Amino acid sequence: MPEQSRDPVVDVRKLNIAFGKSSVVHDVDFRINAGETLAVVGESGSGKSVTSMAIMGLLPKGAQVNGSIRLGGQEVIGASERTMRSLRGEVASMIFQEPMMSLNPVLTVGAQVKEMLRQHSDLSDAEATREGIRLFDRVRIPDAARRFRDYPHMFSGGMRQRIMIAIALACSPRLLIADEPTTALDVTIQAQILDLLNEVQRESGTAILFVTHDMGVVANMADRVMVMRSGYSLETGPVGEIFERPGHDYTKMLIDAVPRLGEARHVPLKPSDAAAGKPILSVRNLVTRFPVKGGALRRTIGQVHAVEGLNFDLYPGETLSFVGESGCGKSTTGRSLLFLNQPNSGEIVFDGREVKSSNPSDVSYLRRNMQMVFQDPFSSLDPKQRIGDILSEPLLCHGLASKAEAREKGEHLLERVGLEAGMISRLPHEFSGGQRQRICIARALMLDPKVVIADEAVSALDVSVKAQVVDLMVDLQEELGLSYLFISHDMAIVERVSHRVAVMYMGEIVEIGPRDAVIGNPKHEYTQRLMAAVPDPDPTTDRSQLMGAPVVELPSPIRNLDYVPPARQFRQVGTDHLVAD
Amino acid sequence: MKKMSFRLGLGLTLLVMISLIALFAPLIAPFNPTETTRDVLASPSWAHPFGTDNLGRDIFSRIVFGTRVSLQVGASAAVIAVLIGVPVGLAAGYFRGWVDFVLVQVIDIFIALPGLVLALIITAMLGPSVVNLAFTLGVVTAPTVARLVRGQVFVVRETLYVDAARATGAGGGWIIRHHIMPNTMRVIYAQFAINVSLAIFTSASLSFLGLGVPPPAPDWGGMVRDGSMFLPIRPMMSLGPGGAVALTVFTFYLVGSSLNDEE
Numbered sequence: 011m012p013e014q015s016r017d018p019v020v021d022v023r024k025l026n027i028a029f030g031k032s033s034v035v036h037d038v039d040f041r042i043n044a045g046e047t048l049a050v051v052g053e054s055g056s057g058k059s060v061t062s063m064a065i066m067g068l069l070p071k072g073a074q075v076n077g078s079i080r081l082g083g084q085e086v087i088g089a090s091e092r093t094m095r096s097l098r099g100e101v102a103s104m105i106f107q108e109p110m111m112s113l114n115p116v117l118t119v120g121a122q123v124k125e126m127l128r129q130h131s132d133l134s135d136a137e138a139t140r141e142g143i144r145l146f147d148r149v150r151i152p153d154a155a156r157r158f159r160d161y162p163h164m165f166s167g168g169m170r171q172r173i174m175i176a177i178a179l180a181c182s183p184r185l186l187i188a189d190e191p192t193t194a195l196d197v198t199i200q201a202q203i204l205d206l207l208n209e210v211q212r213e214s215g216t217a218i219l220f221v222t223h224d225m226g227v228v229a230n231m232a233d234r235v236m237v238m239r240s241g242y243s244l245e246t247g248p249v250g251e252i253f254e255r256p257g258h259d260y261t262k263m264l265i266d267a268v269p270r271l272g273e274a275r276h277v278p279l280k281p282s283d284a285a286a287g288k289p290i291l292s293v294r295n296l297v298t299r300f301p302v303k304g305g306a307l308r309r310t311i312g313q314v315h316a317v318e319g320l321n322f323d324l325y326p327g328e329t330l331s332f333v334g335e336s337g338c339g340k341s342t343t344g345r346s347l348l349f350l351n352q353p354n355s356g357e358i359v360f361d362g363r364e365v366k367s368s369n370p371s372d373v374s375y376l377r378r379n380m381q382m383v384f385q386d387p388f389s390s391l392d393p394k395q396r397i398g399d400i401l402s403e404p405l406l407c408h409g410l411a412s413k414a415e416a417r418e419k420g421e422h423l424l425e426r427v428g429l430e431a432g433m434i435s436r437l438p439h440e441f442s443g444g445q446r447q448r449i450c451i452a453r454a455l456m457l458d459p460k461v462v463i464a465d466e467a468v469s470a471l472d473v474s475v476k477a478q479v480v481d482l483m484v485d486l487q488e489e490l491g492l493s494y495l496f497i498s499h500d501m502a503i504v505e506r507v508s509h510r511v512a513v514m515y516m517g518e519i520v521e522i523g524p525r526d527a528v529i530g531n532p533k534h535e536y537t538q539r540l541m542a543a544v545p546d547p548d549p550t551t552d553r554s555q556l557m558g559a560p561v562v563e564l565p566s567p568i569r570n571l572d573y574v575p576p577a578r579q580f581r582q583v584g585t586d587h588l589v590a591d
Numbered sequence: 592m593k594k595m596s597f598r599l600g601l602g603l604t605l606l607v608m609i610s611l612i613a614l615f616a617p618l619i620a621p622f623n624p625t626e627t628t629r630d631v632l633a634s635p636s637w638a639h640p641f642g643t644d645n646l647g648r649d650i651f652s653r654i655v656f657g658t659r660v661s662l663q664v665g666a667s668a669a670v671i672a673v674l675i676g677v678p679v680g681l682a683a684g685y686f687r688g689w690v691d692f693v694l695v696q697v698i699d700i701f702i703a704l705p706g707l708v709l710a711l712i713i714t715a716m717l718g719p720s721v722v723n724l725a726f727t728l729g730v731v732t733a734p735t736v737a738r739l740v741r742g743q744v745f746v747v748r749e750t751l752y753v754d755a756a757r758a759t760g761a762g763g764g765w766i767i768r769h770h771i772m773p774n775t776m777r778v779i780y781a782q783f784a785i786n787v788s789l790a791i792f793t794s795a796s797l798s799f800l801g802l803g804v805p806p807p808a809p810d811w812g813g814m815v816r817d818g819s820m821f822l823p824i825r826p827m828m829s830l831g832p833g834g835a836v837a838l839t840v841f842t843f844y845l846v847g848s849s850l851n852d853e854e
Contacts, residue, residue, distance in 0.1 A: 326777075344752075376650050377757075377760035382755070389750055389752065390752050390754075391752055392773070395769070403756060403759060404761075407762065409758070456759075457760075
C-alpha cells in the first residue's frame, strides 16, 4: 500500500441533505485517505447512496445540500457543473449496482471505455484502443483484445461489472465509489469482483468508498467502517474494532446476519418427522426445458435445460432448501411443481396421489394443498385489490368459503403473521416490503396448505426485516406442521431454516443431504466452490488468500435439440447425504 | 388517491362545463335552434351574440344545441368502440397463440385503413343519420381500443400477482375478472375519452362533407359548411361552430391523455 498522503482524498464534514421537507442525511462526517477503503453500511433508506451521489455532485436539482465535501482539495458543494465534470472520472469515479443498466446497449464496450479516455485526455483513437485493451486486461477480462468490439449483451453480469470497473479506472481516479457493486451478482462472481477491487487498490493506491448492506463483504473489503441508519452515522471505526466490539445494537444485528458456515451457531430447529412416515411430496425425474427460437421461421433450434432429471422427497414438517446461483433452475423447479411452468416430464406424487398436469382436477388439488410465496413482495400483490380481497381469493376461487368466512379467516391470519386485523381494507401500497411479504405468507396459509414453496421469499428484504420474516416462517412451521421448499441463494438464511439442503447446478441436484453435512462438509466440487465464495465475516482473515484465482464463468444451459443429458449416478457419503459423480 | 395533475383537472373542469351546456341547452340558448326568421345574416348583437345565419337562425343557440348532438355521437361511438374492442383485446391478450394471431391480423387491417375514408364508405352505404354516424365511428375506432387492451393484458398477464393467483388455483375467468380487468380499466377510460374526441372530430368532418347529421338539426360540422359560403361577410357563422369543435375535441383529448400519463 502506498504511503498515506497528507491530505485525505475525500473529506466530508457536517453533510446534511434534504429533499424538500424530508431530511435524508444528518451531520455525516468522514474522510478517506489514499489507499484506504471506507465501507458505508446500512439498509435501504439509510442515506448511504445519497451520500455517495453527493460526492459526485449527482443529486437531483431539488436536493438541499449543506456542509462541506472536499474532493481532492476541491469543494464540491456549490461547484459549477463544469468543475464537477473535470472532477468526475479524473478525481472520483463510480460503479453502480446494476451492471446491466449502466452500460449503453448500442455501443461496443470498447467504444465506451474509449469515450471515457478521450474525454479526459488527448489520446488518439489508436492510443485509446491500446489503453482500453490494457484496462480490460487489468480487470482480467479473458481474451480482452478480441472482446473489445463486443456489445454489452454479449457479456455476463460479472463481466459487465468488470467492464464498469475498467471504465471507472480509465483516468486513474484517486477515489472509486462502489455503490453495492456486487449485490446483483452471484456469490462466486461477487468473490471474484471483490478480489479484483482489492487487487486494483493495492496496485494503484486508489481510495475506495464502498457502499453495501452486507457485513460479510465489509469484512473482506474495508479498512474502516461507517454504519448508517435513517440518515445518521451511528458509529465509525476500524473494521476489526467494529466487528469485535460493535458500539451499537444495530451494528451487532447487521453482523449477526452474516452466515458463519458450518458453525451452526443458531438454535437448532425442531427436528422434523422425516424419519417417521412417508414423504408428503415426491418428485421423480422432473424435467423442464424452454425452447430457444431462432431463424427466419422462428423454429425451435435449441432448448434451455432449466431443470434436468430432478429427484427428491419432502417430508412433513421439514424444510428442504434449494441453493444455487442464478440460472441453476431452482426457481423453475418451484414453478414447475405448481405447473406455473409446464414440466416436460416427470412424476409428482403429493400425499400419495400422483398428480398429472394434463388433469385439471389434479392441478386444482395440488394448488389447494401446496402454496407459493414469491420473491418480490411489490409485484406479487395486485395493486388494485384490497388486502381482504387478496387474502380471500384462494378460498373464493376454489369455492371453499363464503365471503364473510374468508374475510374472518383473513383477519385471523393477518394477526397471526404479525399485522392487525383492521388493516384488511387497505391497499398494498400502504405497506412496507416486510409487511407485504407477511401478507403474501398469510395468503399462502389461507388454504391450510401442507407445503409452502418459498421462492427467494426474503431475498428482497432488508437485513433486519429479513430476520423477522424468517423467524415468523419458522414459528408457523412448528405451529402448523408445514413443510417448506425453500429456494434461496442466501446461505445465511438457508443455514438458519433448513433441515436438509439440495445444491443445484445447471438444472441438476449435485448434492443433497442434512444441513450440517452439506454446509459444513461439502463433498461436490461445485458445493465447495459455492461455500468458499460466501464472504468470511472475520476481518482478520488474510485477504490475499483467494487472489489470482482463475476467472470462472457459469457455462450456458442451452443445448441442441438432439442433446441427451448424461444419466447421473449418486454416491452416498453419509447418512442421507448424496453427491453426484 | 394521488393529487390530480393540473392537466387532468383542467380537462375535467371543461368536460363538466360542456356537459352542463348540453344538459341545460334549452335554458342557455336564447332562441329555438331550428326556427327560421326573416332576420337573415344579422351581424353580432346583444340579442344574437354570434349573429344569425342565412336562414335567420340564431348561431349561438345552434352552437349550444350542437353540443348535444356532438356529445351524443361522440359518446355512443366510444361506447360501441369499447363494446367491440375490449372483448377482442382481452381474448387476443389472454389466450394468445392462434386466437391472438388471427385477431391481430384483423385489427391491423382495420388500423391500416384511414378512418375517415372507412367512415365515408360506411355512411355512404348506410345513409346519413345520427345512429349510423355513431355506429360507423364506433366501428372505425374499435381496433385501436382492441390493440391497447391487448397490450395491457400482455403486461398484466406476466405479473407476479397473476402467477400468485394461478398458484392458488384461480382459473382463467377468475383472473380476467379480478386481476386483468381492474388493472386495464385506466387504459380503457383514457382511450374512451380519446375516442370521444376522435369521433367528434371525424363526425364534424363527415358532416362538412354532407354525410353526417342530416339538416336541419344543429350540427357543428354542417354549420361550418353552411357558413363557408358567407365566410368573407359573416365569419362567425363558421368560426363559432369550428371553435366549439376544437374546444370539445381538446377537452376530451386532454382528459384521455392526462389519464394515460398518470401512474
